[in-house]
């Protein structure tokens with residue numbers, strides 16, 4: 001039978017473009033590829049056929065290196081994928097994933113230019129190839145936006161991106177879905193043409209089994225096994241079938257009858273001893289573990305320079321990714337405005353609505369003195385009218401109003417308030433009755449502490465002003481024996497907003513960066529864009545760096561706008577160095593980006609990413625001492641609070657802005673150190689998760 005299958009291959013083109021030996025891959029407990037052997041000869045078209053879910057895409061992802069195999073061995077164009085110095089992933093391979101995997105905001109021209117940049121093509125080379133591909137693939141005008149194209153047109157643009165750099169190996173995952181029969185024939189004709197040179201090899205999956213007759217070799221896959229591999233005519237002949245589809249059915253029946261079950265380990269025996277066009281493997285061999293010696297394993301080595309080049313990020317790729325982000329931003333002005341305006345709106349709302357003094361608080365006044373020249377009237381005239389609205393009422397009405405929630409308290413004066421207070425001020429010894437009658441009595445609704453505290457403070461201020469007015473230079477006689485001198489830091493009229501603002505700026509910068517990073521990466525991964533760029537030769541490190549740099553541009557504008565608002569519009573004080581202020585906020589933005597990378601590395605869908613970001617938002621905001629001082633947090637929780645990214649950073653920013661401190665002060669450098677520590681931790685964690693998940 002083997003002889004049958006060996007016969008009709010076209011002229012030998014040298015070695016194999018792809019060799020898979022005993023390849024295994026699982027998703028959790030689901031074993032998708034099981035001891036799979038496959039060989040794509042150099043200069044041939046290999047049609048990989050099989051029912052939906054049999055593992056074709058998984059195999060292609062293992063071949064291009066976006067998925068790591070659990071066991072076995074793969075060589076692509078002579079070396080394992082992602083081997084240092086090897087251009088797979090990279091320029092040598094053109095990959096068209098099953099998903100469209102194109103940036104919707106790009107035009108056709110942008111798309112091809114982007115991949116041209118990554119492959120290091122000159123503008124002229126890209127233009128020439130673009131003109132050819134637009135004509136060949138019957139694409140609309142190159143300035144057409146991808147999002148406005150039909151499904152079939154997008155698929156053809158995706159194919160164009162894979163063909164752009166004339167790669168040595170083309171890996172096409174269902175390129176002809178949604179393509180009309182004329183164009184499908186044209187694509188196959190093109191593939192046949194390009195392999196004729198012997199330099200290009202193609203592996204293609206398709207649901208249209210019959211179109212694979214144009215392939216030089218077909219591999220029939222089922223349940224993660226390769227059932228047969230050989231030239232289409234030979235496979236059909238072997239099963240006395242007139243169509244490939246029929247041959248495939250026959251093969252499935254035969255293997256079912258032979259009791260070949262998934263995971264039994266017998267499949268490769270069935271294939272290699274009988275139906276593979278390639279010979280030479282002893283099926284009694286054990287399945288290979290990683291790192292075990294294999295007879296046909298290619299031994300590769302790379303010197304330290306190649307390894308260093310492999311690890312070091314390439315400026316060309318970073319530049320291409322940054323340009324990509326800028327082009328996308330330009331195409332989404334609404335989203336860009338939102339990114340710039342949202343932090344300004346948020347910080348403005350905080351400055352306007354959080355921490356200020358309550359205004360227009362209704363208070364019932366029960367004044368039993370009737371004379372307008374009485375002390376009670378005089379004292380009430382010093383009460384801040386913008387904060388406290390006095391409503392003169394009878395005793396009963398006043399208390400009823402408070403019980404109904406109409407007033408925040410009752411201020412009461414006895415009918416002899418003026419005479420008792422005068423006695424109290426002038427006489428050394430007075431009776432309790434005089435003390436009582438000469439006091440302002442206040443009953444408060446203390447359910448709102450801020451309102452109650454403000455009322456207490458306003459009453460104290462009014463009394464002090466009244467005493468100053470009545471007693472002039474002798475006012476100290478009626479003052480409390482506690483004197484608040486000029487504050488050392490801050491000013492007497494500092495409100496709580498001043499405390500909240502620095503932490504809020506950090507928190508807004510951090511969370512916007514988390515959200516935008518996580519969302520953009522999760523969406524790019526979901527749409528297959530990250531994988532596609534990776535196969536084109538962009539490393540995870542380059543992707544992260546490019547995102548970091550482009551996001552820094554956005555963060556810088558956000559920070560400038562926020563600072564302009566808090567310093568110039570809301571007149572927040574800043575006694576310290578503006579440079580330190582900006583650097584600390586930028587570092588917090590980088591923390592946000594790094595944390596967003598962690599989320600996107602660990603989570604695949606946007607809903608879970610949103611949940612993760614939201615899940616930590618409130619606990620972090622509350623525990624970081626941003627809206628309420630850390631000193632109020634009970635002890636075991638306070639330790640947790642102190643290790644969070646924004647706790648020491650907020651304190652440091654307040655110290656810079658309000659105390660004018662610099663980096664020599666521990667409370668300032670500690671904020672910078674903790675932020676940088678978190679940055680490093682998040683970046684390392686994201687890299688480790690990414691590595692573990694491939």
Ligand SMILES: Nc1ncnc2c1ncn2[C@@H]1O[C@H](COP(=O)(O)OP(=O)(O)OP(=O)(O)O)[C@@H](O)[C@H]1O
Pocket residue numbers: 027030032050051052053054055056057058059098
């Ligand atoms: N990321 C993943 N996590 C878990 N299971 C997965 C994942 N990707 C694929 N699978 C499962 O692996 C199996 C093989 O999927 P794969 O996409 O490789 O099949 P396929 O042959 O390409 O199918 P189709 O022809 O429909 O594209 C399927 O059962 C699929 O559900």
